[in-house]
Amino acid sequence: MALKASQINDETKWQDLTEGLQIYEPATSKTFETGEWRTQTPVFDEEKCKQCLLCVPYCPDSCIPVVDGKRRAFDLMHCKGCGICVKACPFDAISMKPGK
Amino acid sequence: MATTFDFKEIQSREDRLAPGHRMCAGCGGTIAVRNVLKALHPGDRAVVGNATGCLEVSTFMYPYTAYEDSYIHNAFENAGATLSGVETAYNVLKEKGKIKENFKFITFGGDGGTYDIGLQSLSGAMERGHDMVYVCYDNGAYMNTGTQRSSATPMFADTTTTPAGRLSAGKPQYRKDLASIMAAHNIPYVAQTTFISNMKDLYTKSEKAIYTPGPAFLNIMTPCPRGWRYDAPDIIDICKMAVETCYWPLFEVDHGKWILNYQPKNKLPIEDFLKSQGRFKHLFKPENQEYIALFQKELDRRWEELLTRCNA
Amino acid sequence: MRIKNRMSGNEALGQAIRQINPDVMPAFPITPSTEIPQFVSNMIANGEVTTHFIPVESEHSAMSAALGSEAAGCRTMTATSSCGLALMWEELYVAASSRLPIAMCVVNRGLTGPLNINAEHSDSMGARDSGWIQIYAENNQEVYDNMLQAHRICEHESVRLPIMICQDGFITSHAVQNIVLEDDADVKAFVGEYKPEHYLLKANETMALGPYANSPYCMEAKRAQAEGMIQAKKVILDVAKDFEKMTGRKYGFFEEYKLADADYAVVAIGSAAGTMKDAIDKLREKGVKAGLLKVRVFRPFPGEEMAKALENCKAVAVMDRCESYSTQGGPLGAELMSAMYRNKNKAEAINIVYGLSGRDVTVSDVEGVFERLADIAKNGVKDKQYTYLGLRG
Numbered sequence: 001m002a003l004k005a006s007q008i009n010d011e012t013k014w015q016d017l018t019e020g021l022q023i024y025e026p027a028t029s030k031t032f033e034t035g036e037w038r039t040q041t042p043v044f045d046e047e048k049c050k051q052c053l054l055c056v057p058y059c060p061d062s063c064i065p066v067v068d069g070k071r072r073a074f075d076l077m078h079c080k081g082c083g084i085c086v087k088a089c090p091f092d093a094i095s096m097k098p099g100k
Numbered sequence: 101m102a103t104t105f106d107f108k109e110i111q112s113r114e115d116r117l118a119p120g121h122r123m124c125a126g127c128g129g130t131i132a133v134r135n136v137l138k139a140l141h142p143g144d145r146a147v148v149g150n151a152t153g154c155l156e157v158s159t160f161m162y163p164y165t166a167y168e169d170s171y172i173h174n175a176f177e178n179a180g181a182t183l184s185g186v187e188t189a190y191n192v193l194k195e196k197g198k199i200k201e202n203f204k205f206i207t208f209g210g211d212g213g214t215y216d217i218g219l220q221s222l223s224g225a226m227e228r229g230h231d232m233v234y235v236c237y238d239n240g241a242y243m244n245t246g247t248q249r250s251s252a253t254p255m256f257a258d259t260t261t262t263p264a265g266r267l268s269a270g271k272p273q274y275r276k277d278l279a280s281i282m283a284a285h286n287i288p289y290v291a292q293t294t295f296i297s298n299m300k301d302l303y304t305k306s307e308k309a310i311y312t313p314g315p316a317f318l319n320i321m322t323p324c325p326r327g328w329r330y331d332a333p334d335i336i337d338i339c340k341m342a343v344e345t346c347y348w349p350l351f352e353v354d355h356g357k358w359i360l361n362y363q364p365k366n367k368l369p370i371e372d373f374l375k376s377q378g379r380f381k382h383l384f385k386p387e388n389q390e391y392i393a394l395f396q397k398e399l400d401r402r403w404e405e406l407l408t409r410c411n412a
Numbered sequence: 413m414r415i416k417n418r419m420s421g422n423e424a425l426g427q428a429i430r431q432i433n434p435d436v437m438p439a440f441p442i443t444p445s446t447e448i449p450q451f452v453s454n455m456i457a458n459g460e461v462t463t464h465f466i467p468v469e470s471e472h473s474a475m476s477a478a479l480g481s482e483a484a485g486c487r488t489m490t491a492t493s494s495c496g497l498a499l500m501w502e503e504l505y506v507a508a509s510s511r512l513p514i515a516m517c518v519v520n521r522g523l524t525g526p527l528n529i530n531a532e533h534s535d536s537m538g539a540r541d542s543g544w545i546q547i548y549a550e551n552n553q554e555v556y557d558n559m560l561q562a563h564r565i566c567e568h569e570s571v572r573l574p575i576m577i578c579q580d581g582f583i584t585s586h587a588v589q590n591i592v593l594e595d596d597a598d599v600k601a602f603v604g605e606y607k608p609e610h611y612l613l614k615a616n617e618t619m620a621l622g623p624y625a626n627s628p629y630c631m632e633a634k635r636a637q638a639e640g641m642i643q644a645k646k647v648i649l650d651v652a653k654d655f656e657k658m659t660g661r662k663y664g665f666f667e668e669y670k671l672a673d674a675d676y677a678v679v680a681i682g683s684a685a686g687t688m689k690d691a692i693d694k695l696r697e698k699g700v701k702a703g704l705l706k707v708r709v710f711r712p713f714p715g716e717e718m719a720k721a722l723e724n725c726k727a728v729a730v731m732d733r734c735e736s737y738s739t740q741g742g743p744l745g746a747e748l749m750s751a752m753y754r755n756k757n758k759a760e761a762i763n764i765v766y767g768l769s770g771r772d773v774t775v776s777d778v779e780g781v782f783e784r785l786a787d788i789a790k791n792g793v794k795d796k797q798y799t800y801l802g803l804r805g
Contacts, residue, residue: 002610005163010628014635019572020511021162021633023620024610029120029159029166037125053111057138057299058336060123060130062115069108078119082126082325087333147484147612150622157624165620170612173622174479175502181473185438185480185488188464190613192435192486195462199613221476224469 006031030078034061038081040096042074048093058088076100105300113138114168116146121166122158126332128295128322129155129237133208135299136235136318137169139306140204145169147186149207151179151218154244155237177217180225180234183207187230204310205232211252212242215278226285226315233309233316236278239324247327251276254347255395257379259327264382269391274398282317283353289314291352293361294321295339301350301361308354321348329378341373346403351410360410367403370396415593421552421584424591425491425517425577426451428559430461431599434515435486435606438466438477440496443529444581445519448491471496475503475514482512483621485611487563490514493581494521497535501542507574508543509637510621513566514574516544517559520682520733521581522769530770531580533681533734537743543637545575545644546711550667550685552589554708555579557661560594563603564651570643580683580733582770594659602658641712648709665714667706668721670696674703676785677722677759679748680731681707684766684773688731691778702782707744715751722752725759726789729781731801733767741765741798760788766801777802 002018005028018024053071056064060082063075086094116137123130133155140146146169150156156173159166174182183205193199209218214236222234241259242248249259255274258264262271279292289312291305302320309316321342325332342348345368350361371392374380383391406412419427425448429437439449455461466481468474474490481488492500497518507514522532536546545566549555558577566575579585594602612619625633645665652663669689671677678688685706695702705721722728730749732742740746745763752761764781767773781801788794 005165008163010626012629012632014632015639017629017632017636018163019636020509020621021623021625021629022510022610023160023163023165023623024617025165026168026618027118027120027166029164030118032120032122032164034120034122053108054298056111057135058131058295060125060127060134061121062117062119062134066112069112075119080125082332084126084333084335087336149480156622160620160623162623162625162629165623167620168618170618171620171622172480172483172612174476174506178473178476178503181438181468181476182480184466184468184473185436185477185482186484186612187480188436188438188466188477189481189484189486189488192462192464193484193613198485199615201613201615203613220469221473224473227469228467 033077034080035077035100038079038100040081040083040098041076041100042079042081042083042085043095043097044074045093045095048091050091052090054090055085055088055094058084060084105304107298110138110303113142116140116168117159118166118168120164122161123154124326126325126335128324128335129210129239131295132235132237132320132322135302136206136306139303139310144204145201146204146206147172147183149179149183149186149205151209151213152176153210153213155208155210157244176213178221179207179209179213179218180222183232184225184228184230187232206235206310207232208235208237210243211236211238211240211250215252215276216250223285226282226287226317230315231313233318235318235320237320237322239322239327240275241327243324243327252278255398256383256391258382259379269388270382277402279317279319286356287315287317288312288355289316289352292319292348293350294342294348295335296343296350305352327379330376334376338373338376341368344368345370345373345399347373347399349403349406351406358409358411360406360412363412370399413595416590417593418588418590419552420586420588421555421579422447422519422586423451424552424556425559427593428556429489430455431596432563432603433461434463434489436464436466436481436488437490438468438474438481439490439492440468440471440474442471442493442496444521444585445491445493445496445517448517471499472503475500475507478514479503479507479510479512482514483510483611484613485608487606488514489516491517491519493519494535495524497539498523501539504539504542504544506622509633511572511637511640512574513563513572515562515566516574516576518576518578519581519585520578528769529581531583531683531733532768532770536576536578537734540711540743543573543641544711545573545641546578547575547709548578548681548707549584550683550706551584553591555584556591556593557655557659557663560599560602561651561655563606565644565647567606568647569609571640571647573640573644583683598658602654645712645714663708665709665717666721667708669704669706671703671705671721673701675701675726675789676782677703677705677725678729678731678778678781679705679707679718679744681710681744682733684731684733687773687775688778691775691782694775695779695782700782700786713747715747716755718748719751719755719757722759723755723757727785728759728761729785730761730763732763732765735765735768745798760793762788762793763798764801771802773802
């Protein structure tokens with residue numbers, strides 16, 4: 001049986017790597033934290049948000065989850081803090097604060 | 101084909117490009133990929149292809165794939181040919197009753213892998229009529245290797261192989277019009293788009309490209325904050341200006357019919373597109389004003405030509 | 413029904429492909445392999461096979477499409493020669509490292525330049541380190557037989573590497589010879605159905621292929637790939653045994669022709685072996701103990717086995733139909749001599765480059781080589797260890 005992506009790391013022996021470095025699971029990148037890159041963090045003001053969802057398609061990192069037609073809190077495990085969502089929001093419901 | 105656009109429903113769909121990939125903060129390429137893949141109808145499976153480039157090295161770094169769907173990267177210049185092999189295999193396995201599910205085939209290449217090194221492979225795949233979509237995420241230079249010029253680079257851009265200097269105003273040539281070249285293949289669907297308002301244009305074109313039988317080509321302008329030298333959030337204004345200045349017209353060629361999707365009431369001067377980008381900074385020195393006029397002249401000529409083609 | 417017939421090497425391959433009925437064949441024409449995709453296209457047009465042909469616009473795209481098709485779960489074949497193989501270069505490595513068992517008919521022809529269309533091994537020899545299994549043939553029967561064994565070897569779960577089935581351009585590919593064709597149903601049963609374990613289009617599973625791999629993974633990945641080639645040695649012999657059961661024709665890594673008691677031996681690949689056998693028969697009549705080692709499998713390289721087979725010889729001439737421009741000789745010479753050194757062979761060995769761009773090699777040429785070997789056995793290597801045969805000047 002091939003190892004799962006989560007079991008593969010830089011200690012894995014050559015005999016245990018997946019054949020041809022193929023991966024047989026979807027979206028294994030989800031376990032990788034890109035949130036560490038952030039130098040500024042988006043803050044979501046639920047009061048001001050009209051749930052227009054315009055911020056959602058502009059996020060390069062798929063970090064604005066939509067559940068039941070409404071956007072939820074930012075996925076800060078992955079958000080790189082680019083700040084595009086701030087500009088995408090017509091209602092000033094998103095702002096950036098310095099740091100993580 | 102008729103498409104519907106229910107913005108909320110589309111945004112509620114599961115992302116097929118997962119987070120955790122290593123594309124730069126604020127990357128336009130990823131915005132394109134996410135939104136194109138959103139146009140896949142829920143329940144349909146896909147094989148995503150990819151030419152070597154930023155997208156490839158960042159979205160499938162072993163053992164982390166960012167794709168919810170099957171994915172194949174082969175090399176730089178052959179995304180078209182590679183996916184044509186996958187699509188043929190699908191037809192074989194369907195014919196033999198070995199697979200039941202429906203698959204769509206979408207491949208992504210940057211402008212380096214599409215306009216330049218991969219043009220032959222793309223042309224061949226389109227000419228042979230494979231039922232697939234080739235999406236060029238056009239960020240106007242070889243960004244993966246550090247912003248070298250491509251044939252998609254706009255005129256006078258300062259790149260690392262066309263640096264602006266005492267004797268140089270940046271890239272001497274205007275960009276290649278790849279969408280027209282693809283349209284000349286007389287494939288069922290060709291479109292050019294970028295990120296505008298609620299992405300309706302991008303979504304609609306992606307859905308048409310994916311669900312129109314036969315080959316389709318999408319050219320999406322995807323700004324690159326590092327290579328174009330702007331603050332990441334400015335991407336929204338830059339895309340808007342690209343369209344309002346007619347530098348990047350929104351059009352489609354649907355079964356041979358050229359359609360202009362947006363005509364600005366008041367066509368803005370090219371400066372409005374250039375000024376927020378560091379790669380054009382040198383053009384705003386007083387001694388370089390003539391270059392902006394040259395850019396404008398060529399842009400106008402091409403815009404008029406497009407209006408004629410679209411009968412607009 | 414088993415049929416005796418007469419046909420060229422390319423026609424023999426066409427028959428093998430008809431019997432195998434691969435799922436997909438992307439190919440681009442290049443002399444002297446062009447007939448192969450033509451035969452397949454004709455068979456498709458006449459309903460003799462269900463193969464889907466992809467008329468790609470280049471060999472690079474042929475191998476690229478083959479990669480896509482194989483990754484998507486289809487048994488995929490292609491054919492090429494010379495510059496076509498060179499244009500595939502990058503893709504050869506990708507196919508092997510992705511562990512995709514594509515089968516390719518290589519009709520050997522020299523690489524340009526100068527531009528020439530005749531037999532030489534510089535094309536496939538240049539690809540010798542690309543991770544492909546390479547099996548060579550002396551005649552059309554061997555090409556056909558090798559092709560029938562190809563998928564059983566390359567698709568084996570311990571191997572999963574692409575394979576080249578090589579024959580000499582024109583000399584084998586176009587010359588008509590007698591041949592035995594096996595029964596269609598027997599071949600079908602022998603080759604078996606392709607059942608890949610993982611593929612892009614598999615139900616209830618996704619597959620991601622072709623990652624960017626950081627340094628912590630690359631060296632291990634390459635070692636794992638090398639293991640496939642190591643395992644291929646056993647699989648090649650196992651498949652040959654099964655093939656012998658079906659056909660009575662015996663195959664190994666190489667053929668030993670009057671080698672067991674030979675004092676002097678030539679080692680060669682491909683069609684020239686036939687000429688060498690004739691020369692050896694003549695010399696044997698005169699009492700000269702001459703022999704031949706004809707290499708069938710070049711990758712994996714059976715160095716130890718070849719060195720052992722040559723260990724009682726007094727002098728050996730390794731014949732290369734390929735110049736490597738190393739100033740040391742050809743690729744077969746370099747690799748075999750290295751194996752002989754490791755095996756502590758006592759034979760003197762020389763390396764001879766012959767037959768470039770289809771240059772004829774005659775029985776008397778080969779007799780001359782054996783005369784040289786006899787002299788070397790007596791007096792040692794006096795002149796250069798690496799020379800040309802049949803060269804003017």
